[in-house]
Amino acid sequence: MSDPSLAHRPTLEAVAARAGVSRATASRVVNGSDGVRAPLAERVRRAVDELGYVPNQAARTLVTRRNDAVAVVVAEPETRFFSDPFLTQQVRGISKELTARDNQLVLLLTEGAADYERVGRYLAGGHVDGALLFSLHDDDTLPALARRAGVPTVIGGRPSWSDADTLYVDCDNRGGARDAVTYLLDGGRRRIGHIAGPLDQTASVDRLEGFRDALPGTDPRMIAEGDFTPEGGARAMAALLEHCPDLDAVFAASDVMASGALRVLRTRGIKVPEDIAVVGFDDIVSVAEWTDPPLTTIRQDIEEMGRMMARLLLRRVSPSAGDADGPALSSIITPTRLVVRASA
Amino acid sequence: MSDPSLAHRPTLEAVAARAGVSRATASRVVNGSDGVRAPLAERVRRAVDELGYVPNQAARTLVTRRNDAVAVVVAEPETRFFSDPFLTQQVRGISKELTARDNQLVLLLTEGAADYERVGRYLAGGHVDGALLFSLHDDDTLPALARRAGVPTVIGGRPSWSDADTLYVDCDNRGGARDAVTYLLDGGRRRIGHIAGPLDQTASVDRLEGFRDALPGTDPRMIAEGDFTPEGGARAMAALLEHCPDLDAVFAASDVMASGALRVLRTRGIKVPEDIAVVGFDDIVSVAEWTDPPLTTIRQDIEEMGRMMARLLLRRVSPSAGDADGPALSSIITPTRLVVRASA
Numbered sequence: 289m290s291d292p293s294l295a296h297r298p299t300l301e302a303v304a305a306r307a308g309v310s311r312a313t314a315s316r317v318v319n320g321s322d323g324v325r326a327p328l329a330e331r332v333r334r335a336v337d338e339l340g341y342v343p344n345q346a347a348r349t350l351v352t353r354r355n356d357a358v359a360v361v362v363a364e365p366e367t368r369f370f371s372d373p374f375l376t377q378q379v380r381g382i383s384k385e386l387t388a389r390d391n392q393l394v395l396l397l398t399e400g401a402a403d404y405e406r407v408g409r410y411l412a413g414g415h416v417d418g419a420l421l422f423s424l425h426d427d428d429t430l431p432a433l434a435r436r437a438g439v440p441t442v443i444g445g446r447p448s449w450s451d452a453d454t455l456y457v458d459c460d461n462r463g464g465a466r467d468a469v470t471y472l473l474d475g476g477r478r479r480i481g482h483i484a485g486p487l488d489q490t491a492s493v494d495r496l497e498g499f500r501d502a503l504p505g506t507d508p509r510m511i512a513e514g515d516f517t518p519e520g521g522a523r524a525m526a527a528l529l530e531h532c533p534d535l536d537a538v539f540a541a542s543d544v545m546a547s548g549a550l551r552v553l554r555t556r557g558i559k560v561p562e563d564i565a566v567v568g569f570d571d572i573v574s575v576a577e578w579t580d581p582p583l584t585t586i587r588q589d590i591e592e593m594g595r596m597m598a599r600l601l602l603r604r605v606s607p608s609a610g611d612a613d614g615p616a617l618s619s620i621i622t623p624t625r626l627v628v629r630a631s632a
Numbered sequence: 633m634s635d636p637s638l639a640h641r642p643t644l645e646a647v648a649a650r651a652g653v654s655r656a657t658a659s660r661v662v663n664g665s666d667g668v669r670a671p672l673a674e675r676v677r678r679a680v681d682e683l684g685y686v687p688n689q690a691a692r693t694l695v696t697r698r699n700d701a702v703a704v705v706v707a708e709p710e711t712r713f714f715s716d717p718f719l720t721q722q723v724r725g726i727s728k729e730l731t732a733r734d735n736q737l738v739l740l741l742t743e744g745a746a747d748y749e750r751v752g753r754y755l756a757g758g759h760v761d762g763a764l765l766f767s768l769h770d771d772d773t774l775p776a777l778a779r780r781a782g783v784p785t786v787i788g789g790r791p792s793w794s795d796a797d798t799l800y801v802d803c804d805n806r807g808g809a810r811d812a813v814t815y816l817l818d819g820g821r822r823r824i825g826h827i828a829g830p831l832d833q834t835a836s837v838d839r840l841e842g843f844r845d846a847l848p849g850t851d852p853r854m855i856a857e858g859d860f861t862p863e864g865g866a867r868a869m870a871a872l873l874e875h876c877p878d879l880d881a882v883f884a885a886s887d888v889m890a891s892g893a894l895r896v897l898r899t900r901g902i903k904v905p906e907d908i909a910v911v912g913f914d915d916i917v918s919v920a921e922w923t924d925p926p927l928t929t930i931r932q933d934i935e936e937m938g939r940m941m942a943r944l945l946l947r948r949v950s951p952s953a954g955d956a957d958g959p960a961l962s963s964i965i966t967p968t969r970l971v972v973r974a975s976a
Contacts, residue, residue, distance in 0.1 A: 340780055355754075355757065355759070356750075356753075357754055357757075357759075366723070366724060366727045367724065370714065370720040370723075370724070376714040379710070379714075379741070380710060380711065380714070383710045383741050383742075383743060384743065387742070387743045387747055390750060392740060392750050392751065392753075392754045393740070393741045394738055394739075394740060394754070394759075395738075395739035395740075395741055396736060396737070396738060396739075397723070397727050397737045397739055398727075398731070399727060399728065399731045403731055406700075406734060406736050407736065409700075409736075410699075410701055410736045410738070413699065413701075413759075415699070415701075415738075415757075415759040436684055
């Protein structure tokens with residue numbers, strides 16, 4: 289049984305018949321070619337309106353190679369994606385920018401890396417003009433699949449490889465982390481632990497490097513790896529307390545992990561910031577302003593970074609005349625800044 | 633400046649040249665047609681592998697008319713979508729079911745109804761085999777746009793119109809609401825207010841009907857309209873307290889609105905359930921189990937309803953031989969049940 293609504297879709301042949309022109313003439317008008325006399329073109333346009341004809345975009349894409357649509361692929365399972373305010377906030381920026389430029393955001397969800405081949409097929413299918421990839425892990429095959437699909441990309445977060453073709457948008461992870469730890473040191477803290485993000489992601493590695501810049505030679509047991517979730521932050525906090533009972537401060541590589549750490553400290557009756565000061569990273573307002581106590585953190589402009597990714601990709605997809613004379617496209621590193629609240 | 637990675641994409645011509653066959657022969661093999669001698673076909677397949685050729689799916693779609701991809705359009709701005717656990721949980725069910733059947737979930741985000749024309753163009757573009765639409769409001773143009781695009785659809789939630797072609801999945805909103813109010817009446821509550829959802833959505837109207845079934849002739853001031861957000865629930869709760877100071881129970885049309893109502897009651901020192909009993913709707917575990925006190929509610933199986941929507945759409949898109957002899961496709965209404973926790 290086929291869908292009855294399909295029967296309602298008018299064809300180009302029907303348009304041509306109603307306008308009293310050949311199919312080729314109707315096609316030229318619908319596809320915006322020149323060379324059709326004005327009265328004929330007008331009759332075709334009237335037939336299009338009267339019949340409610342929608343051109344077959346798949347056919348048109350073969351000619352124009354433009355869909356006015358951009359794929360977003362987050363290298364996390366949908367369960368993780370929907371519950372991570374950093375990721376949804378970045379998609380928010382992308383959505384606003386693409387909407388302002390009348391491009392459709394096409395979010396390709398997965399249940400995990402096993403689905404990336406399928407995502408690659410969709411990218412190769414001529415359904416989008418480009419792709420934004422983010423939250424990449426070292427072993428992710430997405431960038432290679434996108435390249436093989438011939439789809440221009442921009443990457444959110446510095447990738448673990450570097451070559452001339454790769455464009456990305458990231459914040460100054462290392463500098464921000466250094467600022468966080470320097471602030472704790474300036475406040476007189478001496479036994480500072482670090483809750484790192486997953487170390488197969490460059491943002492985590494760069495923040496750890498920034499921590500080490502400010503505290504060279506730190507005992508490795510003062511560093512615990514989390515996974516950018518509240519539960520991961522809680523587990524890492526418990527591990528730090530076990531290994532270093534005299535801890536007086538913690539720098540967590542994300543606000544979300546810091547919120548999990550605060551929960552553990554509260555449960556154990558450890559006062560923040562009196563006993564242990566806590567600094568996060570990201571400044572996700574819906575997290576950092578609502579923790580108890582509110583979180584001192586390193587701010588990055590997550591939504592604006594999403595917008596930058598979208599703008600960079602659209603320039604790559606469709607360079608304007610101005611770009612040809614202007615500077616070549618290049619990756620962007622945005623600054624961070626310390627936001628002081630009550631937790632440190 | 634065009635994207636350099638595009639240059640790496642091998643063409644069908646290159647495959648044909650490498651295999652030493654004509655382009656037409658290479659095309660027949662790539663598109664799975666019969667009639668090419670086995671040794672030739674084998675040479676083409678080897679060339680495809682060696683070159684990493686990916687068929688142009690836009691061209692292929694013109695022939696097969698299948699993308700193995702399904703669009704999901706939620707009739708809410710992305711800001712609302714990402715913060716609504718009901719919506720994300722339903723998408724979770726859809727994602728699991730589509731993944732299990734190797735179909736790509738294509739989530740088309742918008743900033744609001746002004747973007748629906750653009751969504752309609754994407755749906756008309758031959759990029760997906762069908763579309764799941766949900767959280768529809770009475771004046772939404774999405775169903776008409778999908779129909780005009782010739783895309784088979786299934787709707788999440790009973791639509792406000794009814795015709796033979798329209799398929800939907802919903803829960804028994806009216807029966808569930810009736811059960812909620814009956815439970816409060818059985819517990820001896822007599823001054824029962826209702827926090828309704830937005831009344832331009834059928835789920836809200838049906839739940840209000842169920843409330844009225846159990847309490848015919850209720851004073852209209854005992855009913856306050858919310859918007860399925862915590863803030864809307866809080867505002868409606870405040871309005872009810874103002875109009876009916878002797879309230880002894882509230883039935884909220886969603887857990888999320890009930891969580892906002894509980895916050896208002898706590899702020900005012902009103903005890904739940906002693907002074908005012910509260911019942912929600914949905915049984916979103918991440919909300920209902922974590923409110924203070926935990927929420928008595930009406931459970932609907934949100935994730936399973938998402939899976940049902942996906943299954944129904946795939947049957948509509950691609951009926952199997954079995955379906956031809958079986959019953960016609962029809963809409964689905966799933967049962968609800970009361971879950972008793974501490975709030976009532």
